Amino acid sequence: MTVTALPAARPVSRAAHDAAVAQLQRQYRAVPPGTRVRLGKPTSNLFRFGSGAGAQLLDASGLTGVLDVDPVAGTAEVQGMATYETIVAATLARGVMPLVVPQLKTITLGGAVTGLGIESTSFRHGLPHESVREMDVLTPEGELVTVTPDGEHADLFRGFPNSYGTLGYALRIVIDVQPVRPYVAIEHRRVGTSELSAVTEAVCADPEIEFVDGTVFGRDENYLTLGRFTDDPGAGPSDYTGQQVFYKSIRERTSDVLTVHDYIWRWDTDWFWCSRAFGVQHPLVRRFWPHRYRRSDVYRRLVALDRRYGVTSRAYRLLGRPQEELVIQDVEIPVARLPEFLDAFHRDIGITPVWLCPLALRDKEQWPLYPLAPGELYVNVGFWSAVPEVPGDPEAHNRRVEELVAELGGHKSLYSTVHYDEQEFWKHYNGPAYRALKERYDPNGRSPDLYTKVRRS
Incomplete structure (x- = not known):
C-alpha cells in the first residue's frame, strides 16, 4: 500500500554510502589529537547553544539518505545523519513507518539513537534506540565497528543511547518499521488531574489504541489524545499546515482525522505551540508567513540568533x-x-x-x-x-x-x-557503566566525556 506523502528521494547506493563512510573516516583520522570535532549538520535540535564553538567540523553530507526499505522484512536501512523527514518520506512511499518518529522533522536517526527521542507510539514501542537491529559506529578511536545486541560490541549497543556522540557516531542503522494505513483517527479526551494516572494506564493497555499523547493547558485541564489507524477519511482529513493550529484544536473538538503523514508531523508546523513567540499563530501574520518557513528548524534558528546576539x-x-x-x-x-x-x-x-x-x-x-x-x-x-x-x-x-x-x-x-553537579550527574546517568565504555572505545580521551559535553555551553 502506498501512502500519500512528499516524494521520496532515490535510495542511496551501497557504493556511495561506503565512499561517504571512508571519506568521513579519513577526515576524522586527520584531526590532530586534542582537537574537538563535531558533525557538520545544517540543523540541530539541541538547546545547548554555542556548545560546538571552536570544534572542527566533519563533513557528513554524504550520510543523509536511506539505503533500503523492506516492508516484508519490516526494516529500513538508513544513514546516520538522515533526518526523520527524509526517512518518513521513504518509508511511507512503501506503506510503512518507523516504530517511533520523534516530533520534529530535522531530528536525525543517529541523533535520536544517541540522544533519545519519543513520540505517541512510545507507550508500545519504547524509544527510537529500541527499534535498532544493528549499527555501524565510528568510534572516537577512528575505528568502524558493527554493533548488534548480542555481538562482540553488545556493550556499545546498549550503552550508545544517551551518550550524545561521546562514544562515537552512528553512520548506518537498521531499524524496525511497521505497516500504516492512510489516516489516523484521533480522540481528544479531557481528564482531571486526580484521574490522569489511572486513565493513562488504562488507555495504554487498550490494544486498539495505537497512539497516545496529551496536553496540559492549566491546573486540572488535561487532555489525552488517542489515535488509531484507519482507512476512513471521515468528512475529509483536517489540515493544520495552513491557517489552523493543531494544539488549539485539542480544546475545540473531541474527534478528528488526519492523513498519516500529517499526523506524524502535526507538531512540527508550529513547533508544538512555540511558534506563538514569533507571532506566527496570529491570523494575519500566519497568512503572510511563507508556508515553507512554518517549520521547527526555522523557529529554532531564530531562537539561536536571539541567543547569539x-x-x-x-x-x-x-x-x-x-x-x-x-x-x-x-x-x-x-x-x-x-x-x-x-x-x-x-x-x-x-x-x-x-x-x-x-x-x-x-x-x-x-x-x-x-x-x-x-x-x-x-x-x-x-x-x-x-x-x-x-x-x-x-x-x-x-x-x-x-x-x-x-x-x-x-x-x-x-x-x-x-x-547537576558532577557527582549528582553520574549518580543519575550510571557513571561506572559509562566509564567502562569510555575505557574500551575511547581510551585516549579523544571525545569529551558526557558530563563535560552536556555542561558545556
Missing part, C-alpha cells in the same frame, strides 16, 4: 523588565507520580501548555546510561518556555525541575541545559 535580553534591560530564565526540558515521570509532578510544576514553574507522552521500554533489559525500569509506565513531560528569573539565582527554576525529577524517581533528557 542577546536581542531579547537587551530589550528587557532597556524596558526595565526582569530577565527571563529559559526552562526547556523533557523529563520522564513514573505514571503514578504524574499528578504530584504537575501540582508542583504548576506551583513552582507555572509554564503552560505542557506536553505529555507515555512510554514504556519495549525491551526487558535496561539501557545503562538512561536506566528506566523495564515493565514500568512513565510519562514524558515536555515544557519549552521562559519564566522571570529569580533575582540572584538565574538557574532556580531548572534546578527545581531537576530536584522534582529526582524526588519522584524520574529521569531527565540531556538535549537542553543541565544543572
Whole structure:
C-alpha cells in the first residue's frame, strides 16, 4: 500500500554510502589529537547553544539518505545523519513507518539513537534506540565497528543511547518499521488531574489504541489524545499546515482525522505551540508567513540568533523588565507520580501548555546510561518556555525541575541545559557503566566525556 506523502528521494547506493563512510573516516583520522570535532549538520535540535564553538567540523553530507526499505522484512536501512523527514518520506512511499518518529522533522536517526527521542507510539514501542537491529559506529578511536545486541560490541549497543556522540557516531542503522494505513483517527479526551494516572494506564493497555499523547493547558485541564489507524477519511482529513493550529484544536473538538503523514508531523508546523513567540499563530501574520518557513528548524534558528546576539535580553534591560530564565526540558515521570509532578510544576514553574507522552521500554533489559525500569509506565513531560528569573539565582527554576525529577524517581533528557553537579550527574546517568565504555572505545580521551559535553555551553 502506498501512502500519500512528499516524494521520496532515490535510495542511496551501497557504493556511495561506503565512499561517504571512508571519506568521513579519513577526515576524522586527520584531526590532530586534542582537537574537538563535531558533525557538520545544517540543523540541530539541541538547546545547548554555542556548545560546538571552536570544534572542527566533519563533513557528513554524504550520510543523509536511506539505503533500503523492506516492508516484508519490516526494516529500513538508513544513514546516520538522515533526518526523520527524509526517512518518513521513504518509508511511507512503501506503506510503512518507523516504530517511533520523534516530533520534529530535522531530528536525525543517529541523533535520536544517541540522544533519545519519543513520540505517541512510545507507550508500545519504547524509544527510537529500541527499534535498532544493528549499527555501524565510528568510534572516537577512528575505528568502524558493527554493533548488534548480542555481538562482540553488545556493550556499545546498549550503552550508545544517551551518550550524545561521546562514544562515537552512528553512520548506518537498521531499524524496525511497521505497516500504516492512510489516516489516523484521533480522540481528544479531557481528564482531571486526580484521574490522569489511572486513565493513562488504562488507555495504554487498550490494544486498539495505537497512539497516545496529551496536553496540559492549566491546573486540572488535561487532555489525552488517542489515535488509531484507519482507512476512513471521515468528512475529509483536517489540515493544520495552513491557517489552523493543531494544539488549539485539542480544546475545540473531541474527534478528528488526519492523513498519516500529517499526523506524524502535526507538531512540527508550529513547533508544538512555540511558534506563538514569533507571532506566527496570529491570523494575519500566519497568512503572510511563507508556508515553507512554518517549520521547527526555522523557529529554532531564530531562537539561536536571539541567543547569539542577546536581542531579547537587551530589550528587557532597556524596558526595565526582569530577565527571563529559559526552562526547556523533557523529563520522564513514573505514571503514578504524574499528578504530584504537575501540582508542583504548576506551583513552582507555572509554564503552560505542557506536553505529555507515555512510554514504556519495549525491551526487558535496561539501557545503562538512561536506566528506566523495564515493565514500568512513565510519562514524558515536555515544557519549552521562559519564566522571570529569580533575582540572584538565574538557574532556580531548572534546578527545581531537576530536584522534582529526582524526588519522584524520574529521569531527565540531556538535549537542553543541565544543572547537576558532577557527582549528582553520574549518580543519575550510571557513571561506572559509562566509564567502562569510555575505557574500551575511547581510551585516549579523544571525545569529551558526557558530563563535560552536556555542561558545556
